[in-house]
Amino acid sequence: MSRGFVKEDDQEEIPIVPPRADLPEGVTNYVTQVGMNQLLEEKQSLIDERDKLDTTNDNERRIAVNHINAKLQLLLNRIATAKIVELDKQPQEEVRFGATVTLKIGKEPKLNRYQIVGVDEADISKGKIAFISPIARLLTNKKVGEKAVLKLATEERVFEIKGIDYL
Structure with missing residues (x-):
């Protein structure tokens, strides 16, 4: 559909999410077990935050959920690529x-x-x-x-x- 037939208010706002700590392309994402535990805690914290959103305005809620989901997606990618190094x-x-x-x-x-x-x-x-x-x-x-x-x-x-x- 042409943009001429879409109301401005119907457009989803694309959340601006700061990138995670830099990990150069092609470099293995090594983590300690403590580091992996922190990533998993951060994931749970984001899920809890998303589940507890208390906004009466549907548009504000949708924007907040999109922002959290974008952060969560970056985090899930980091968790999926993590390789735990056993220190012992x-x-x-x-x-x-x-x-x-x-x-x-x-x-x-x-x-x-x-x-x-x-x-x-x-x-x-x-x-x-x-x-x-x-x-x-x-x-x-x-x-x-x-x-x-x-x-x-x-x-x-x-x-x-x-x-x-x-x-």
């Missing part, structure tokens, strides 16, 4: 996906701890970095006592591996 099967003496690495960074006296996790689980404020990040890629396959050098525009930052744990 990782080589315990090397930095790999899921490792919590204790680092000495440069001349800083304080040690830092970061866990290498999936893109959806990554949260630097919680000490979790994505496995696709430059630092995680730099540390992968290193062992305790080894150093990794990150070349920045104006300096080189040296990361010395002090410990590796798979918790």
